[in-house]
Amino acid sequence: MKQPNFIFLFAVLIISACGTLEQATQSLYNDTHRPQFHFSPKVNWMNDPNGMVYLNGTYHLFFQYYPDSTIWGPMHWGHASSKDLVHWNEQAIALYPDSLGWIFSGSAVYDKDNTSGLGKNGKMPLVALFTHHNSKLEKEGRKDYQYQSIAYSLDEGQTWTKYEGNPVLKNPGIVDFRDPKVRWNEDVRKWIMTLATKDRITFYSSPDLKNWSKASEFGEKVGAHGGVWECPDLFPMSLNGKTMWVLLVSINPGGPNKGSATQYFVGDFDGKTFKPYSTETKWVDWGTDND
Incomplete structure (x- = not known):
């Protein structure tokens, strides 16, 4: 037992x-x-x-x-x-x-x-x-x-x-x-x-x-340059049957309200060269440090 x-x-x-x-x-x-x-x-x-x-x-x-x-x-x-x-x-x-x-x-x-x-x-x-x-x-x-x-x-x-x-x-x-x-x-x-x-x-x-x-x-003279460019991404999106490429670029510091932020560009990419439709600086976020 x-x-x-x-x-x-x-x-x-x-x-x-x-x-x-x-x-x-x-x-x-x-x-x-x-x-x-x-x-x-x-x-x-x-x-x-x-x-x-x-x-x-x-x-x-x-x-x-x-x-x-x-x-x-x-x-x-x-x-x-x-x-x-x-x-x-x-x-x-x-x-x-x-x-x-x-x-x-x-x-x-x-x-x-x-x-x-x-x-x-x-x-x-x-x-x-x-x-x-x-x-x-x-x-x-x-x-x-x-x-x-x-x-x-x-x-x-x-x-x-x-x-x-x-x-x-x-x-x-x-x-x-x-x-x-x-x-x-x-x-x-x-x-x-x-x-x-x-x-x-x-x-x-x-x-x-x-x-x-x-x-x-x-990007040498395009977009925001208040800090180092970092953490990029490039991906396609479709609108009305047209494929466009979105390039994301984080920047630190230099965001619209100081701190870090992410800007983006929309354009064409042929597998070699990215050509933006506009060189105007556009932000994914407007807060401080990606808020």
């Missing part, structure tokens, strides 16, 4: 521990000052969302994360997933800093045709494209301390492998060379990277996510 009693007691302890863990998790989620609609990690610092991508019924959110403190520090890519964009499950950290630098902002794509050659055994890769920020080179006073690298996942974002040929896009000597936003352009059959390069946007193209060529620049 002693063995059954022991098993029963062990089971009770397990159930109690699970209940306590669930209660603790729920209590943490319901912190007084924790957002209830927007995602937040269980603990410590987060900022820019990165690499939002949808695959096989699951939305993936990556984000700038410093797991060791409540203040900004060496950036990682945190990871969360959701089935409905409302309820989120925090996952293991996706990308850690390495010898090339900290993991700054970027984007992620599903390479369904395996253009990168990183897929294996019939599994197509998720590919993360991000800025490596080398703080050591920055402290030495060099300008080329930011460059673009990639990592890939063959298990739908659960584990990641950094590409051994990183960086895939070296810095030509520009301070603030960052935040790659990448999408496939069917018209030219290439990947297009929209990159923030100090006071303008530079477009690059690639057939395989690993080899990049400069296509064009936009």
Whole structure:
């Protein structure tokens, strides 16, 4: 009779521990000052969302994360997933800093045709494209301390492998060379990277996510220039059967009410060059710091 009693007691302890863990998790989620609609990690610092991508019924959110403190520090890519964009499950950290630098902002794509050659055994890769920020080179006073690298996942974002040929896009000597936003352009059959390069946007193209060529620049004397251009995006929208391209450019500082803000341009993009219909400065938001 002693063995059954022991098993029963062990089971009770397990159930109690699970209940306590669930209660603790729920209590943490319901912190007084924790957002209830927007995602937040269980603990410590987060900022820019990165690499939002949808695959096989699951939305993936990556984000700038410093797991060791409540203040900004060496950036990682945190990871969360959701089935409905409302309820989120925090996952293991996706990308850690390495010898090339900290993991700054970027984007992620599903390479369904395996253009990168990183897929294996019939599994197509998720590919993360991000800025490596080398703080050591920055402290030495060099300008080329930011460059673009990639990592890939063959298990739908659960584990990641950094590409051994990183960086895939070296810095030509520009301070603030960052935040790659990448999408496939069917018209030219290439990947297009929209990159923030100090006071303008530079477009690059690639057939395989690993080899990049400069296509064009936009914005040197267009739009608001009260701060550094950053975190761009380029995407098509249709109106009355016509496809137009929207270019988003964040700026920090220099918004209409000080602080950071996001400006936008509407125009045509042929896979190489962006031509705006108007050079008038237009704002997505008019509040302070994207409010």
